[in-house]
Amino acid sequence: MISDLVKNIEPFYVMDILERAKQLENQGRDIIHFEVGEPDFNTPEEICSAAVKWIEKGYTKYTSSLGINELRQSIAEDYSNTYGVEVGYERVIVTIGSSSALLLAMLTILNPGDEILITDPHYACYPQIISVARGVTKKIPVCESDGYKIDPAEVRKNIGKKTKAILVNSPANPTGAVIDTDVLCELSEMGLFVISDEIYHGLVYGTRVNSILEFTDKAIAINGFAKLYSMTGWRLGYMIVPQELVRYVQKLQQNLFISAGSFVQKAGIDAIEKVKKSAKIKTIVAEFDKRREEMIKGLSSIGFNIVVEPKGAFYVFVNSSRWSQDSWRLAFDILENCHVGVTPGIDFSDRGKDYLRFSYATSIDSIREGVRRLGEFLG
Amino acid sequence: MISDLVKNIEPFYVMDILERAKQLENQGRDIIHFEVGEPDFNTPEEICSAAVKWIEKGYTKYTSSLGINELRQSIAEDYSNTYGVEVGYERVIVTIGSSSALLLAMLTILNPGDEILITDPHYACYPQIISVARGVTKKIPVCESDGYKIDPAEVRKNIGKKTKAILVNSPANPTGAVIDTDVLCELSEMGLFVISDEIYHGLVYGTRVNSILEFTDKAIAINGFAKLYSMTGWRLGYMIVPQELVRYVQKLQQNLFISAGSFVQKAGIDAIEKVKKSAKIKTIVAEFDKRREEMIKGLSSIGFNIVVEPKGAFYVFVNSSRWSQDSWRLAFDILENCHVGVTPGIDFSDRGKDYLRFSYATSIDSIREGVRRLGEFLG
Numbered sequence: 001m002i003s004d005l006v007k008n009i010e011p012f013y014v015m016d017i018l019e020r021a022k023q024l025e026n027q028g029r030d031i032i033h034f035e036v037g038e039p040d041f042n043t044p045e046e047i048c049s050a051a052v053k054w055i056e057k058g059y060t061k062y063t064s065s066l067g068i069n070e071l072r073q074s075i076a077e078d079y080s081n082t083y084g085v086e087v088g089y090e091r092v093i094v095t096i097g098s099s100s101a102l103l104l105a106m107l108t109i110l111n112p113g114d115e116i117l118i119t120d121p122h123y124a125c126y127p128q129i130i131s132v133a134r135g136v137t138k139k140i141p142v143c144e145s146d147g148y149k150i151d152p153a154e155v156r157k158n159i160g161k162k163t164k165a166i167l168v169n170s171p172a173n174p175t176g177a178v179i180d181t182d183v184l185c186e187l188s189e190m191g192l193f194v195i196s197d198e199i200y201h202g203l204v205y206g207t208r209v210n211s212i213l214e215f216t217d218k219a220i221a222i223n224g225f226a227k228l229y230s231m232t233g234w235r236l237g238y239m240i241v242p243q244e245l246v247r248y249v250q251k252l253q254q255n256l257f258i259s260a261g262s263f264v265q266k267a268g269i270d271a272i273e274k275v276k277k278s279a280k281i282k283t284i285v286a287e288f289d290k291r292r293e294e295m296i297k298g299l300s301s302i303g304f305n306i307v308v309e310p311k312g313a314f315y316v317f318v319n320s321s322r323w324s325q326d327s328w329r330l331a332f333d334i335l336e337n338c339h340v341g342v343t344p345g346i347d348f349s350d351r352g353k354d355y356l357r358f359s360y361a362t363s364i365d366s367i368r369e370g371v372r373r374l375g376e377f378l379g
Numbered sequence: 380m381i382s383d384l385v386k387n388i389e390p391f392y393v394m395d396i397l398e399r400a401k402q403l404e405n406q407g408r409d410i411i412h413f414e415v416g417e418p419d420f421n422t423p424e425e426i427c428s429a430a431v432k433w434i435e436k437g438y439t440k441y442t443s444s445l446g447i448n449e450l451r452q453s454i455a456e457d458y459s460n461t462y463g464v465e466v467g468y469e470r471v472i473v474t475i476g477s478s479s480a481l482l483l484a485m486l487t488i489l490n491p492g493d494e495i496l497i498t499d500p501h502y503a504c505y506p507q508i509i510s511v512a513r514g515v516t517k518k519i520p521v522c523e524s525d526g527y528k529i530d531p532a533e534v535r536k537n538i539g540k541k542t543k544a545i546l547v548n549s550p551a552n553p554t555g556a557v558i559d560t561d562v563l564c565e566l567s568e569m570g571l572f573v574i575s576d577e578i579y580h581g582l583v584y585g586t587r588v589n590s591i592l593e594f595t596d597k598a599i600a601i602n603g604f605a606k607l608y609s610m611t612g613w614r615l616g617y618m619i620v621p622q623e624l625v626r627y628v629q630k631l632q633q634n635l636f637i638s639a640g641s642f643v644q645k646a647g648i649d650a651i652e653k654v655k656k657s658a659k660i661k662t663i664v665a666e667f668d669k670r671r672e673e674m675i676k677g678l679s680s681i682g683f684n685i686v687v688e689p690k691g692a693f694y695v696f697v698n699s700s701r702w703s704q705d706s707w708r709l710a711f712d713i714l715e716n717c718h719v720g721v722t723p724g725i726d727f728s729d730r731g732k733d734y735l736r737f738s739y740a741t742s743i744d745s746i747r748e749g750v751r752r753l754g755e756f757l758g
Contacts, residue, residue: 001488001572001597001621001624002487002488002623002624002627003486003487003488003489003490003512004490005486005490006486006487006627006628006630006631007627009627009630009631009634010630011630012630012633015633038440038441042437042439043434043437043439048434048435048439051430051434052431052434052435055422055427055430055431056427056431058421058422059612060421060422060427060609060610060611060612060613061417061611061612062417062611062612063612096475096476096479096614096636097475097636097637099634099635099636099637100475100479100635100636103635107382107384107385107511108381108382108385109380109381109382110382111382111383111384112491112513124634125633125634125635128630128631128634128635129634129635132486132631132634132635133382134491134513193380218380230439231439232439232440232441232637232641233438233439233440233441233442233638233640233641233642234439234640234641235475235614235636235639235640235643245380245381248381248385248386248388249385251385251388251389251390251391251507252385252388252507252511254391254394254504255388255478255503255504255507255508255511256478256479256482256504256507256508256511257475257476257478257479257614258476258478258611259612260614261612261613261614261640261643262612262613263612264614264640
């Protein structure tokens with residue numbers, strides 16, 4: 001009764017951590033959360049009021065499968081303002097979160113057995129989404145020692161007959177690494193189709209991040225509102241695709257998802273027009289940067305060796321083999337002993353058994369207290 | 380660059396109609412819409428206020444991938460109250476619309492090449508969702524002459540080695556047919572896994588509809604809030620699965636969609652607790668029934684031969700060969716000449732070339748005016 005596909009899907013190990021953390025919280029323990037991948041900020045009020053306004057206006061029906069034109073135009077204009085690329089709004093397709101955009105992208109380009117290159121470590125879900133589209137994941141190792149840089153020579157070596165595309169993620173989950181301009185440019189010139197997961201764009205500190213669309217149109221850029229605007233529970237994302245793919249993605253969307261939420265899309269317009277264009281977004285990013293510095297300083301002070309500072313997203317991914325060769329075990333020991341949730345590296349990497357991911361999407365005070373507890377426990 | 384999958388996806392012919400209808404509207408024409416598959420009612424205010432309340436409370440983050448427990452419990456209790464079946468809430472998984480529940484169901488049970496039986500006519504998206512899961516659709520013809528009844532003998536004849544499941548939809552889109560109790564019972568006893576799309580449940584007139592869960596637990600019931608509660612643009616659905624499948628579906632959901640919307644799920648609780656349990660839902664259903672009678676009476680009066688009255692959903696699917704052997708052409712002629720949108724049968728059926736679908740999810744006045752125009756044109 002059960003398909004081979006779901007039998008082979010990897011569990012999220014962090015979910016076991018989260019569940020145990022919740023048990024402990026229910027028992028009255030005070031847990032510090034470094035394991036979660038979502039901002040702790042409230043969704044900005046401008047966005048909330050827009051949703052409320054449109055619900056009250058009765059804007060609650062299906063929309064066009066491609067999304068509301070006004071939102072598509074805001075997104076296109078935002079890409080133009082941010083990256084200097086002209087993207088016709090006709091190429092923007094609004095989706096239910098960036099996750100479903102990733103699935104639509106894979107289904108649109110992959111035939112069974114086609115290969116996609118990704119980095120190792122990588123966002124936990126990539127191989128599963130690729131396998132749902134019956135593609136094959138091929139991993140390019142990137143190393144802590146040089147800040148998880150992608151080596152274009154290594155990519156070239158791995159291109160075979162079945163290689164259809166490369167999937168890049170900058171800033172990256174779990175490493176926080178931002179791909180250098182020259183590397184992204186080089187990747188775009190290898191004759192491969194590029195899928196660029198740009199969901200952490202905007203969350204960069206002291207550096208600039210490029211959109212793949214600055215270098216090539218033979219690419220799909222995937223993005224969404226969850227991370228930058230603290231809208232994880234709204235389920236709103238989008239993809240910018242080559243003009244000749246629009247109709248294919250649209251047919252898939254019509255059949256699989258119909259459309260993204262209606263008033264949620266209206267709220268997305270205000271996210272771009274009222275939040276991104278205001279000083280508010282700078283305040284949010286500045287706060288993340290402070291937290292980043294606090295986390296890096298704190299982890300370094302208790303013995304973690306952060307070789308290259310991560311410059312984006314809200315994660316630090318660091319070797320923990322000094323304390324244990326089994327970071328899944330170590331994550332549980334940390335949780336049980338000092339009530340700090342951290343994510344074991346195996347969620348993101350075949351080679352991640354002695355790595356931990358620390359999310360700094362939490363307050364400075366929590367970061368200080370969590371690091372203090374970790375320092376005491378790890379000794 | 381383009382996968383065979385998307386190359387082979389059928390377009391929605393009705394979308395061409397809709398697009399042209401919108402063009403005509405923009406030119407100032409008054410269009411009557413019998414082509415749309417969504418209720419014209421506003422989402423009930425109890426549901427809207429719940430969403431507003433939870434947005435304002437900042438309930439805007441990811442939820443558990445299975446959904447909020449309180450909503451899962453309301454759904455389980457609703458199935459118990461409505462069908463007398465005890466469904467533990469642990470078996471309820473909240474999804475982003477019932478569309479994604481269908482996809483999750485297919486991915487969970489199908490290996491490449493496995494067959495799924497569906498009726499012909501059928502909801503337009505079924506074969507495409509099945510093909511995304513690399514399954515094969517096998518169609519069982521049902522006929523207007525006996526009210527689109529499924530003949531169990533015909534189903535049995537079509538069961539082969541590769542047949543994994545039957546997908547039923549009662550009340551059905553596009554026919555409005557409700558499967559008789561004894562037929563559904565018989566279908567559940569064929570040794571096939573049953574996927575039951577129950578999205579139009581609640582919208583039945585002068586009859587009762589059964590949930591598949593009254594007859595077997597070797598089934599997935601799929602349902603949602605879009606149709607009964609006029610919540611199409613909210614993207615909220617659910618599936619009730621056998622206990623042993625929960626973990627598999629959950630892993631898929633975590634990887635593909637993360638979770639359904641947060642405040643949207645909270646609003647779903649009020650849909651069940653405040654709307655379904657109040658007199659309000661009866662008023663809505665009574666209004667649909669009046670529209671149904673008006674549409675049937677009207678279409679009959681202008682020469683359509685409605686052999687068996689449809690008892691559910693909000694559609695009438697009827698032969699139009701008296702006027703044309705090509706209902707796609709006919710639908711365009713109707714739109715251009717009398718400004719009434721109707722859906723051509725080919726969207727739902729290989730044999731649907733001389734059928735039209737009329738949706739009565741519109742006001743009595745619109746139904747009267749639309750039928751009047753049709754009568755004039757068809758003569």
